Amino acid sequence: MAAAAVSRLHPDRDHELHHIYDSRIPVIGVGEGSWPSLVPHLQQLTDLPDDTVQQRLKGTRKYGVAFEGWGRRGRDFTHHFMPRHASYAYHLSADLMADLLHENTRARHIDAKVLRITRVEGGARVEFEGRAPERYDLVFDGRGFPREIDPDRHIHISFVPTDTAVIRRCPAVIADAPDGPVLQHTVTRAVARPHGWIFVIPLVTHTSYGYIFNRAVSGLPEIESDFDAFLEADGVAEFDQRAVIPFPNFVHRHIYDGAVARIGNAAAFMEPLEATAIVSAQFQIGMVLQTRLNRPVEHLERDAPVVNRFLVSEMLCYGLFVGWHYSCGSRYDSGFWRYARDEAWPKYRNAAAPEAVGCAALPKFEGMLELVNQPVIDKADWNRMCAVPLTSYAQMSQGLGC
Ligand SMILES: Cc1cc2nc3c(=O)[nH]c(=O)nc-3n(C[C@H](O)[C@H](O)[C@H](O)COP(=O)(O)OP(=O)(O)OC[C@H]3O[C@@H](n4cnc5c(N)ncnc54)[C@H](O)[C@@H]3O)c2cc1C
The missing domain is CATH 3.50.50.60 (FAD/NAD(P)-binding domain)
Structure with a gap:
């Protein structure tokens, strides 16, 4: 390519x-x-x-x-x-x-x-x-x-x-x-x-x-x-x-x-x-x-x-978006899903902390989660992205229930 x-x-x-x-x-x-x-x-x-x-x-x-x-x-x-x-x-x-x-x-x-x-x-x-x-x-x-x-x-x-x-x-x-x-x-x-x-x-x-x-x-x-x-x-x-x-x-x-x-x-x-x-x-x-x-x-x-x-x-940001998919578990209460939800995902704040990674991916990602949790999303924010568009965050948040 x-x-x-x-x-x-x-x-x-x-x-x-x-x-x-x-x-x-x-x-x-x-x-x-x-x-x-x-x-x-x-x-x-x-x-x-x-x-x-x-x-x-x-x-x-x-x-x-x-x-x-x-x-x-x-x-x-x-x-x-x-x-x-x-x-x-x-x-x-x-x-x-x-x-x-x-x-x-x-x-x-x-x-x-x-x-x-x-x-x-x-x-x-x-x-x-x-x-x-x-x-x-x-x-x-x-x-x-x-x-x-x-x-x-x-x-x-x-x-x-x-x-x-x-x-x-x-x-x-x-x-x-x-x-x-x-x-x-x-x-x-x-x-x-x-x-x-x-x-x-x-x-x-x-x-x-x-x-x-x-x-x-x-x-x-x-x-x-x-x-x-x-x-x-x-x-x-x-x-x-x-x-x-x-x-x-x-x-x-x-x-x-x-x-x-x-x-x-x-x-x-x-x-x-x-x-x-x-x-x-x-x-x-x-x-x-x-x-x-x-x-x-x-x-x-x-x-x-x-x-x-x-x-x-x-x-x-792609990594955070993908990791977040695991944060609400799945229909299985198995060893893997407990590990994914309760052990792996909670590490994201330390792993992506700005002082550890030299960039602002974490606040950007958390800003997107705040946005999708608001009762109404202001039109000025509709085009916001964190690697993927707000519409992707909104659909995943609705679908996963988190
Ligand atoms: C399970 C799985 C599923 C995936 N699914 C998707 C998907 O759905 N969508 C998607 O976008 N991506 C997906 N990927 C990612 C995919 O692997 C990459 O998009 C793609 O293979 C690009 O790889 P690459 O060219 O960077 O590396 P590679 O495919 O590993 O190619 C490396 C190249 O470098 C050359 N090379 C290596 N070392 C040397 C050397 N010392 N000297 C000279 N040449 C060298 C090799 O000959 C080779 O040509 C998936 C990956 C995995 C593991």
Whole structure:
């Protein structure tokens, strides 16, 4: 995505762009839900109409997330993108999106392992395994999850209670359209289960299921057996076991320093309940390119910490929004849900305290909760956001009963 964005937006056609990857290190390959901003963004990056993009992605139109069994009200509800029934994102095939963006990238592709990235005067130096180092004006570091969470470099989102996913692929339930994009409205299902929750993402090629849980609280055999029971009740007779993926919940404290921009899973991650990873990458790439391409170079040193603080705050707001979904429990009074509601979520105030994280995500988030708890919301506040719009907070607060 970063390479396609540079190819499309760099005003100087003679710029030199290197796209570096290591073919021995696979991409994660999950990431099938998105937010509506991806629809115009992919049109911009590919110069293709929406319909064509959707067909290339073997995608469906995602109008929101349907929550089943969440919160204290005991009723199911949907978090819609607004305007309701009009605004949509994609459910997409992650590998096809990478292919589409690759086609729209003008770069030299280099298959090599990066060993080190260091800041040098006016840019960054990249060292490789088995090839000479290179110096760049700007590096997007998209090497995926950090190996470990280090409190000096990362903000640990300890208030999100999950850390592992089991992924299964099942037959499609949405029929492909022969001559155009599938117009049927779809939603991601997020179904509360005793050990966590299950996502159900309908594509035209298959339906993707993922069981999200905490490996310190529940064992893999318990997950597999509850997953089997769920699929059986859902009428799914066959599936492919795809992967077991451990993941960290974190925000990097130094997403951007003026020469190196961490993006994607290298910059921040929180469990996929609200599909916040691709939209976060859009934000990271967009902010960095906006300032690098449009602001005079003499502002760079002053801009970089401001952009960094903004990005850290946005990512942390996503984390707070996602963690809050667990705050009212679910229809299950199980070990996992007691841990999520009574132990993990109450850590949010300490974990996101402004003095600990260097940004104002926490007061911004708490301001949104105050707002949705008012009997009448002033019109002047309707457009307020804390990573996601007020309408998302209002729908979740109503649905969860908190
Ligand atoms: C269970 C689960 C569900 C998810 N669902 C969603 C979702 O619905 N929506 C969403 O938006 N996101 C979702 N995500 C997030 C998704 O993983 C990311 O959006 C997406 O994979 C982006 O990853 P990435 O490119 O940052 O990292 P990766 O996919 O890990 O790619 C890293 C790349 O860096 C290269 N690399 C790594 N190290 C080196 C090195 N030393 N030298 C050279 N190259 C290197 C690799 O070759 C690879 O190409 C989900 C994640 C998980 C775990």
